[in-house]
Amino acid sequence: MTSKHILVALLEDKPGVLNRMSSVFRRRGFNIENVNVIDTINLGDSSLTNLTRVTIVVSGSKAMVTQLKRQLEKIIDVVKVSEIPAEGEA
Amino acid sequence: MKMTGAQIVWESLLKEEVEVVFGFPGGAIIPIYDTLPEYPQMRHVLVRHEQGAAHAADGYARATGKVGVCMATSGPGATNLVTGITNAYLDSVPMVAITAQVARSVIGTDAFQEVDTTGITLPITKHNYLVLDTASLARVLKESFHLARTGRPGPVLVDIPRDVLAEATEYSYPEEVNLPGYKPVLEGHAAQVKRAAKMINEAERPLILAGRGVAIAGAHRELRELAEAGEIPVVTTLLGIGSFPESHDLSFGMPGMHGAAYANLAVDGADLIIAVGMRFDDRLTGRLSGFAPRAKVIHIDIDPAEIGKNVRVDVPIVGDARQVLGAVVKQILPRGHSEWLKQLGQWRDEHPLSVRECGGLLPQYVIRQIYEATGGGAIVVTGVGQHQMWAAQHCCYDRPNSLISSGGLGTMGFGLPASVGVKVGCPDDVVWCIDGDGSFQMTMQELGTIAQEKLGVKIAIINNGYLGMVRQWQGLFYERRYVATPLSGPDFVQIAAAYGIPGLRVTRREGVVPAIERALGEDGPFLIDFVVEPEEDVYPMVPPGAALAEVIEEPVRGEVAV
Ligand SMILES: Cc1ncc(C[n+]2csc(CCOP(=O)(O)OP(=O)(O)O)c2C)c(N)n1
Ligand SMILES: [Mg+2]
Numbered sequence: 001m002t003s004k005h006i007l008v009a010l011l012e013d014k015p016g017v018l019n020r021m022s023s024v025f026r027r028r029g030f031n032i033e034n035v036n037v038i039d040t041i042n043l044g045d046s047s048l049t050n051l052t053r054v055t056i057v058v059s060g061s062k063a064m065v066t067q068l069k070r071q072l073e074k075i076i077d078v079v080k081v082s083e084i085p086a087e088g089e090a
Numbered sequence: 091m092k093m094t095g096a097q098i099v100w101e102s103l104l105k106e107e108v109e110v111v112f113g114f115p116g117g118a119i120i121p122i123y124d125t126l127p128e129y130p131q132m133r134h135v136l137v138r139h140e141q142g143a144a145h146a147a148d149g150y151a152r153a154t155g156k157v158g159v160c161m162a163t164s165g166p167g168a169t170n171l172v173t174g175i176t177n178a179y180l181d182s183v184p185m186v187a188i189t190a191q192v193a194r195s196v197i198g199t200d201a202f203q204e205v206d207t208t209g210i211t212l213p214i215t216k217h218n219y220l221v222l223d224t225a226s227l228a229r230v231l232k233e234s235f236h237l238a239r240t241g242r243p244g245p246v247l248v249d250i251p252r253d254v255l256a257e258a259t260e261y262s263y264p265e266e267v268n269l270p271g272y273k274p275v276l277e278g279h280a281a282q283v284k285r286a287a288k289m290i291n292e293a294e295r296p297l298i299l300a301g302r303g304v305a306i307a308g309a310h311r312e313l314r315e316l317a318e319a320g321e322i323p324v325v326t327t328l329l330g331i332g333s334f335p336e337s338h339d340l341s342f343g344m345p346g347m348h349g350a351a352y353a354n355l356a357v358d359g360a361d362l363i364i365a366v367g368m369r370f371d372d373r374l375t376g377r378l379s380g381f382a383p384r385a386k387v388i389h390i391d392i393d394p395a396e397i398g399k400n401v402r403v404d405v406p407i408v409g410d411a412r413q414v415l416g417a418v419v420k421q422i423l424p425r426g427h428s429e430w431l432k433q434l435g436q437w438r439d440e441h442p443l444s445v446r447e448c449g450g451l452l453p454q455y456v457i458r459q460i461y462e463a464t465g466g467g468a469i470v471v472t473g474v475g476q477h478q479m480w481a482a483q484h485c486c487y488d489r490p491n492s493l494i495s496s497g498g499l500g501t502m503g504f505g506l507p508a509s510v511g512v513k514v515g516c517p518d519d520v521v522w523c524i525d526g527d528g529s530f531q532m533t534m535q536e537l538g539t540i541a542q543e544k545l546g547v548k549i550a551i552i553n554n555g556y557l558g559m560v561r562q563w564q565g566l567f568y569e570r571r572y573v574a575t576p577l578s579g580p581d582f583v584q585i586a587a588a589y590g591i592p593g594l595r596v597t598r599r600e601g602v603v604p605a606i607e608r609a610l611g612e613d614g615p616f617l618i619d620f621v622v623e624p625e626e627d628v629y630p631m632v633p634p635g636a637a638l639a640e641v642i643e644e645p646v647r648g649e650v651a652v
Contacts, residue, residue, distance in 0.1 A: 012271060016208070016220075023212055063398065070395035076217040076237065079271040 004033070004086040005065040007056045010048065012077040013039065020075050021054065030068050033057045051079065057086075091262075095224045095255040096121040099188065100129045102231035105263045108159050109133060110150065110514055112143040116163025118203065119190035121255035135514060135543055138535040140167050142507035144174020145533070148183050149508030152494050153469060154515040155308070157238050161188040165203030168249070169210065173501060175245045176214040180498025181329060182302060184243035186234050187215075193253040194222060207249045216244030221251070224259040236267045241274030242393040243306060274392060278409035278417055286364075286388045286405045287421035293362035295384075295430045296322045299345075302329035302497070303367015303391060303411045305490045310334070312415035313366065319422045323434055325353045327368050329497040332487040337466075342434055343443070345638060346374040348479040351441035351630045354638040356434055360385045367391060367411040370400040371498065380637025390414045441630075441643060443483050453477060453552045453622045454484050456602055460522055460550060461485040463606045468520040468548075469494060471512055473505035473529025475559040477552035479628045481524045503532030506549070510536055513545040520548065520610070527553040527579045534585065540615050541589040548609045549593075549617040551582055554624045562627045586617040593617035 011017045018037065025032050034057035040048035058065060065083065072081045093101065099122055103111065110133040115123045126134060137143040140162040147158030158178075162171050168189040178185045191197065192204040208220045217237050219230045227250065234246040290296055304313050310333055317324050317340045324334045325342050334341055345353035354376075357363070363385045368374070375381040378400060389396075389403040390411060397406040407414050445454040457480050460468075466486055471494045472478040478495055487493050494512055496504040509523040530551050540547055561575040586593040594605045596618055609616035630643045 019209075020212060027213055067395070067399060070397075074393070074395050076269060076272050 002059055002061055004057060004059050006084050006086050007058065007065070007069060007072070007081055008084055009054045009056065009072055009081045010040070010079045011052045011054060012079060013050045013052050014077055017052065017075075017077045018054070020077060021072060024071050024075065028068070028071055030058060030064070031060070033059055091260070092258045093261040094121070094125070094258045095227050095250060096125040097128070098224070098227045098259075098261050099231070099250070099255070100125060100132060101261060102228055102263060103132065103159065104129065106157065106231070106235045108157070110135060111159045111161055112137055112146040112150070112511065113161035114140050114143055114163070114167060116165075116167045116190070116203070118164035118192060118252045119161065119167070121252060122161065122188070122190065135510065135539065137507065137510070138538045139533065140170035141174050141503065142510070142533055142536045142539065144171045144185070144187065145177065145501075145504050145507035146511035146514070146539075147185050147187075148174060148178045149471060149494055149511030150515040151178070151183050151185055151511070153491055153512040155491075156515070157184045157186055157235055158511060159186050159188070163203070164190050164192055164207070165205050168205060168207040172210060172214065175211060175247065177496055177499045177501045177504060178245040179214045179216070181496065182243050182306060183245065184238040185245035186238050187245055187247045189247065189249045190255065191220065191249045191251040194251045195253070197251065208247065211247045214245070215247050218247040218249065220249045221254055224254050224257040227254065228261060228263050232264045233267050233269060236269075237272065241272070275394070275408045276392070276410040276413055278390070278407040278414035282405055282407045283414065283417045284421065286407060287418050289362060289386060289388060289405060290320055290322070290364065290418070291423045291425070294427070295360050296320065296362040296364060296427065297356055297360035297385075298322050298324040298334075299327070299357070299363055299365045299368060300324060300330040300333050301327040301366065301368020302333075304330060304333035307367060307392075307411035309367070309412035309415050310490050312412055312419060315419045316415055316422065319419055319424055321426045321431070322364070323356065323431060325356055327371070327374050327497075328482055328495060330368060331482060332490045332492045335488040336486045337488050342438065344482060347376070347632045348483070348628050348630065349632075350443050350483070351641045351643050352434065352437040354630070354632065354641045355437045355441070357382050358384070358637070358639040359433065363387045365389045366415065369396045372400075375400065376632045376638040376640075377635055380639065445484070448623065450623045451597060451599055451602070451620065453554065453620070453626055454480050455599065456550065456552065456620045456622065457481055457484045457524060459602045460524065460606055463603065463610060464520055464522070468492070468522045469512055469516060471495070471505050471509040471521065471523045473525040474500045474502045475526040475529060475557070476554070476562065476626070476628045477524055477526045477558070480552070502526070502529040505529055506533050507536045507539075509547045509549075510539050510543070510545060513547050514543070521546070523547055523549045525549065525551050526558065527551055527555065528557045528577050530582070531579060537586060537589040537591060541591055544614060546613055547615050549615065551617070551619050553579065553582070553619050553621050554626065555579070556624055559628070561625070565625075565627065566633070582617060582619040591615045591617055593619065595619040595621060597621045
């Protein structure tokens with residue numbers, strides 16, 4: 001069953017890291033609906049230094065999103081990926 | 091202490107206990123080579139093509155379990171490494187590739203011999219680095235070796251601009267790595283281990299499916315303990331061959347496209363598959379919807395992204411194969427599966443891997459004789475094609491890493507340069523390169539490396555005058571239209587002779603054993619050109635798109651539906 005999912009990834013703030021992420025989307029054929037990138041300095045959270053936060057909206061099956069999450073977590077510069085409930089979900 | 095970037099490269103390699111580097115120089119990398127004489131303890135093997143450097147490092151790494159190191163100059167040097175790095179990536183081989191880059195000031199200007207090496211290798215490395223200041227070089231190298239050898243191993247590339255190599259900085263090698271995004275899970279989740287053990291204890295027809303992860307983790311002992319404790323039969327993937335002794339009563343060979351029929355029937359009949367350190371490659375599974383239709387699946391792998399990627403898994407366990415198997419074994423109740431083993435034994439008796447009667451010289455016969463003559467003690471390295479499958483089928487591998495072959499990428503040309511690395515890493519082992527006439531011609535210039543380094547590699551060319559595996563497909567699925575697969579070769583014995591390497595041509599059965607004995611009697615390298623039946627096909631075969639149970643054992647040329 002296809003539905004919308006939101007993934008939030010924290011990446012080390014290094015050159016080329018967005019390229020590494022987008023390379024995974026492209027190569028593994030994930031269709032991204034929306035991406036938002038923000039340097040965590042701008043989030044005012046002192047626990048998140050030298051990181052970039054990427055929010056990804058993707059539509060697909062649960063299995064596909066799990067696979068995407070694991071592929072992203074495999075990137076060395078990706079520190080953490082979590083899924084947050086999409087709108088309309090509990 | 092102050093050191094140049096080039097010195098830091100060698101110092102760091104020594105810290106990582108690197109004893110040999112396979113490489114080829116060029117303009118940008120001269121600074122590294124220029125300082126090599128300061129490190130007489132370091133061996134450098136000069137290859138004839140950078141692809142050979144990567145394959146040699148790969149073969150060295152598979153045979154020794156250590157990280158293989160290769161190096162090349164910027165531009166064409168780096169691009170020539172690409173096939174070899176990809177090969178290592180797909181087979182999870184620990185490797186560090188060092189490339190030189192143009193000076194920082196001209197990066198991005200299409201300077202002479204500038205290519206975007208980190209861009210090109212991004213999808214074929216576990217990780218890569220462009221080092222933009224000399225001060226970070228030691229840290230980057232420390233991280234590279236750590237990444238290459240831990241977790242799921244793989245190649246890491248370090249691209250270093252030539253002025254970074256020339257610049258001097260204060261050097262100290264870091265003790266620790268700090269990689270917040272990299273924390274491989276080694277220990278299996280206790281509750282999952284318990285579930286797996288329960289499932290194994292309850293299974294009537296369990297089957298272990300072991301892959302290269304077993305050899306990487308050094309989990310042979312634990313694998314054997316599990317198999318013996320629960321009386322569980324074992325099959326292996328191509329790269330898992332040798333991780334469980336093939337002469338063991340519980341061994342039932344390799345399933346897959348060219349696996350033994352009995353191994354495929356075993357997968358088909360099992361009610362539980364215990365998959366260890368493998369990734370359900372399509373050449374192994376056949377049509378996914380028909381794979382192990384009666385079985386529940388336990389999947390043990392260190393890479394979470396492999397779990398559930400191709401096959402639905404009932405009990406996933408992320409962890410190091412050795413640790414997980416060790417934990418599972420403790421909870422296994424000793425029990426027998428005599429009915430199941432009887433069934434498997436019967437399938438093996440009814441569907442043996444045999445060699446047909448033939449007056450001519452059959453490739454399978456040649457390979458069996460090589461095996462017999464070495465008493466199974468040799469390390470066999472192969473090219474890609476029919477000969478590769480025959481080498482997997484017709485020798486009995488009892489030792490881990492005794493078959494070294496390109497699995498995931500299926501890279502023709504792997505055999506000869508990989509043998510260079512294997513022989514350098516294991517000088518006391520007998521190393522046989524069983525190669526195809528097509529594969530050999532892709533990298534045969536490495537005979538030069540073998541001659542220069544005086545490496546006693548024994549080379550057996552299975553010369554069928556064809557790109558045989560492709561011809562086989564044309565025969566089966568394209569009505570025998572042999573387009574672009576007949577292949578002429580040079581006189582391989584003369585080619586070897588030109589490099590000062592002795593050799594023989596064998597065209598008849600009677601000549602096989604004496605030639606092999608002669609090769610084994612030589613201290614140095616030796617080449618045998620076995621001119622075999624040109625149109626012999628590899629069987630059994632699971633046609634593409636078919637399930638494993640639909641394995642074809644006999645040639646039915648032109649009658650197989652795709
Ligand atoms: C670099 C590369 N190019 C093409 C192929 C496709 N291919 C697979 S097997 C094969 C034929 C190999 O011929 P040979 O080495 O003579 O082995 P044989 O099958 O005859 O034993 C080819 C062309 C490949 N695997 N690798
Ligand atoms: Mg051939």
